[in-house]
Amino acid sequence: MTAVVALVAGLLFGLGLLLSGMTDPANIIAFLDVTGAWRPSLALTMTAAFAVALPAFTFARVRGVSLRNVLIPQNDRFRIDRPLLLGSAIFGAGWGLSGICPGPGLMLLAGGDTRAYLFVAGVAVGVFAAGKFSPLRIKKVAGDAQSTLPPV
Amino acid sequence: MIPVWQSLAGGALIGAGAAVLLLFDGQVAGISGIVDRVLHGALGEQAWRVAFLMGLLLPATILGTGPVSWQASPGMLSIAGVLVGFGTRVGSGCTSGHGVCGAANLSPRSVVATLTFIAVAVVTVAIVRRVTGA
Numbered sequence: 001m002t003a004v005v006a007l008v009a010g011l012l013f014g015l016g017l018l019l020s021g022m023t024d025p026a027n028i029i030a031f032l033d034v035t036g037a038w039r040p041s042l043a044l045t046m047t048a049a050f051a052v053a054l055p056a057f058t059f060a061r062v063r064g065v066s067l068r069n070v071l072i073p074q075n076d077r078f079r080i081d082r083p084l085l086l087g088s089a090i091f092g093a094g095w096g097l098s099g100i101c102p103g104p105g106l107m108l109l110a111g112g113d114t115r116a117y118l119f120v121a122g123v124a125v126g127v128f129a130a131g132k133f134s135p136l137r138i139k140k141v142a143g144d145a146q147s148t149l150p151p152v
Numbered sequence: 153m154i155p156v157w158q159s160l161a162g163g164a165l166i167g168a169g170a171a172v173l174l175l176f177d178g179q180v181a182g183i184s185g186i187v188d189r190v191l192h193g194a195l196g197e198q199a200w201r202v203a204f205l206m207g208l209l210l211p212a213t214i215l216g217t218g219p220v221s222w223q224a225s226p227g228m229l230s231i232a233g234v235l236v237g238f239g240t241r242v243g244s245g246c247t248s249g250h251g252v253c254g255a256a257n258l259s260p261r262s263v264v265a266t267l268t269f270i271a272v273a274v275v276t277v278a279i280v281r282r283v284t285g286a
Contacts, residue, residue, distance in 0.1 A: 002177050002199065002200045003199040003200050003202075003203035004203070005172060005173065005176040005177045005200070006173060006177055006179070006199075006200035006201070006203040006204040006207065007203040007204065007206060007207040008172055008207065009169045009170070009172040009173035009176075009177070009181060009204055009207065010169065010203065010204035010205060010206060010207020010208040010209075010210075011169070011207040011208075011210055011211065012165050012166070012168045012169030012172060012207075013165070013166055013169030013170070013181060013204075013207070013208055013248075014169075014207060014208040014209065014210060014211040014212060015162075015165050015211045016161075016162045016163065016164070016165030016166035016167075016168070016169060017162065017166065017208075018162070018211050018212060018215065018217070018218065019158055019161055019162035019165060020154065020158060020159050020161075020162025020163055020166070021154040021158065021159070021162070021218070022162070023212065023217050023218060023220065024217075024218060024219055024220050024221060025220070025221065025222060025223040025224075026221040026223060027154060028223075029223050029277055032270075032273045032274050032276075032277040033274075033277050033278075033281065034274055034278075035278050035281070036277075036281060039153055039154075041153065041154040041159045042159075044156060044159035044160055044163065045159045045160070045162050045163035045166070046163060046251060046252065046255075047160075047163065048159070048160040048161070048162070048163025048164045048166075048167060049163040049164070049166040049167035049170070049252045049256075050163075050167065050252065050255055050256050051163075051164075051167065052163070052164045052166075052167025052168055052170075052171060053167040053168075053170045053171050053174075053252060053253065053256035054167075054256045054258075055171075056167075056170070056171030056174050056175050056256070057170075057171075057174060057253065057256040057257040057258070058258070059175070060174050060175060060178070061257060065178065066174070066175055066176055066177060066178035067175050067176055068176055068177075068178075070177065070178035071178065072174070072178040073178075075180075075254075075257065075259060075261075076261065077254075077257065077258070077259035077260060077261055077262075078259075078260055078261060079261055080260065080261055080264050083242050083243065083244070084243050084244060084261060084264065084265055084268075085243075085264070085265075085268055086242060086243070087238075087239045087240065087241065087242030087243020087244065087265075088239065088243040088245075088250070088264075088265040088266075088268035088269040088272070089239070089243075089268055089269070089272045090235050090238055090239030090242065090243070091235065091236055091239030091240045091243055091246060091269045091272075092239070092268060092269035092270065092271065092272025092273040092276065093232075093235050093239070093272055093273070093276050094231075094232040094233065094234070094235025094236035094237075094239060095232075095236060095247075095269060095273045095276075096272065096273035096274070096275070096276025096277045096280070097224055097228055097231070097232040097235070097276055097280065098223065098224050098228070098229055098232035098233070098236070099223040099224075100229075100232070100233075100236070101183075101236065101246050101247040101248075102183040102184045102187060102236060102237075102240060102246050102247075102248070103183040103208065103246075103247070103248055105233070105236070106183070106187070106205065106208060106209060107208065107209060107211075107212040107217060108212075108217055108220065109209070110209055110212035110213040110216070110217055111212070111216065111217040111220060113220070113222075114226065115222055115226050115229050118226050118229050118230045118233065119229045119230065119232065119233040119236075120233060121230065121233065122229065122230040122231065122232065122233020122234040122235075122236070122237060123187070123233045123234070123236050123237035124187075124191060124233075124237060125233070125234050125237060126233065126234040126235065126236060126237020126238035126239070126240075126241070127184075127187060127188050127191055127237040127238070127240075127241050128191065128237075129234070129237070129238050130188075130237065130238045130241035130242050131188070131192060131241065
């Protein structure tokens with residue numbers, strides 16, 4: 001049942017990314033290109049996603065358990081530390097260079113283009129590097145254990 | 153320009169996906185974190201993550217990805233991929249986990265992360281424009 005729910009959730013997510021054009025790197029770059037031909041589409045998409053998700057997250061945070069009574073781990077919502085800032089900055093650089101974030105990157109694999117495989121292979125290398133070599137990561141994991149934070 | 157209704161409806165579907173996963177499974181739809189856990193292969197609590205990724209890829213597999221105009225060379229895409237994989241794990245999230253779920257959870261942590269990666273991406277694009285003269 002858990003997996004069926006996740007399949008449906010993934011389907012909705014994937015359809016949304018497809019419909020909003022977020023799988024095309026040109027649309028992402030157009031949003032980020034504030035000094036050039038800026039296009040606000042991504043802001044509209046994120047606002048709509050926020051509006052729909054907000055009641056669900058508020059409900060879940062207050063209630064503490066899912067509708068099927070699974071305990072929802074309480075994220076440390078206020079912890080702003082160096083790994084958060086440094087990691088987000090590094091991600092931003094990669095996102096700006098490619099116009100691709102992890103979700104659309106995976107979806108682009110479906111198109112079969114070699115460049116999608118190169119990007120996703122790079123992501124895998126980066127994920128492993130973060131897990132194995134980064135002292136930041138080790139510090140972060142120690143913090144996570146404390147707050148039982150699921151990876152977001 | 154993408155039609156406004158498409159941007160909004162697409163966003164609503166993304167939000168609905170995140171809501172369904174949270175309300176029924178008690179999980180956060182953070183794609184970089186899901187990929188991380190799947191790659192690191194801790195078996196057991198794995199099924200929902202694989203199912204989510206299958207769901208994510210299904211629409212593009214059936215309907216196609218639509219028009220894709222690549223914005224970087226193959227070599228640059230590899231490098232960008234490494235930065236995206238490394239950065240999202242050190243920073244505990246990407247556009248989905250921090251940008252959609254964390255923001256909807258009214259988490260200052262996620263809002264700061266989101267503003268950070270958007271700001272750096274904006275600067276990166278501006279620099280690339282300068283360097284390539286495009």
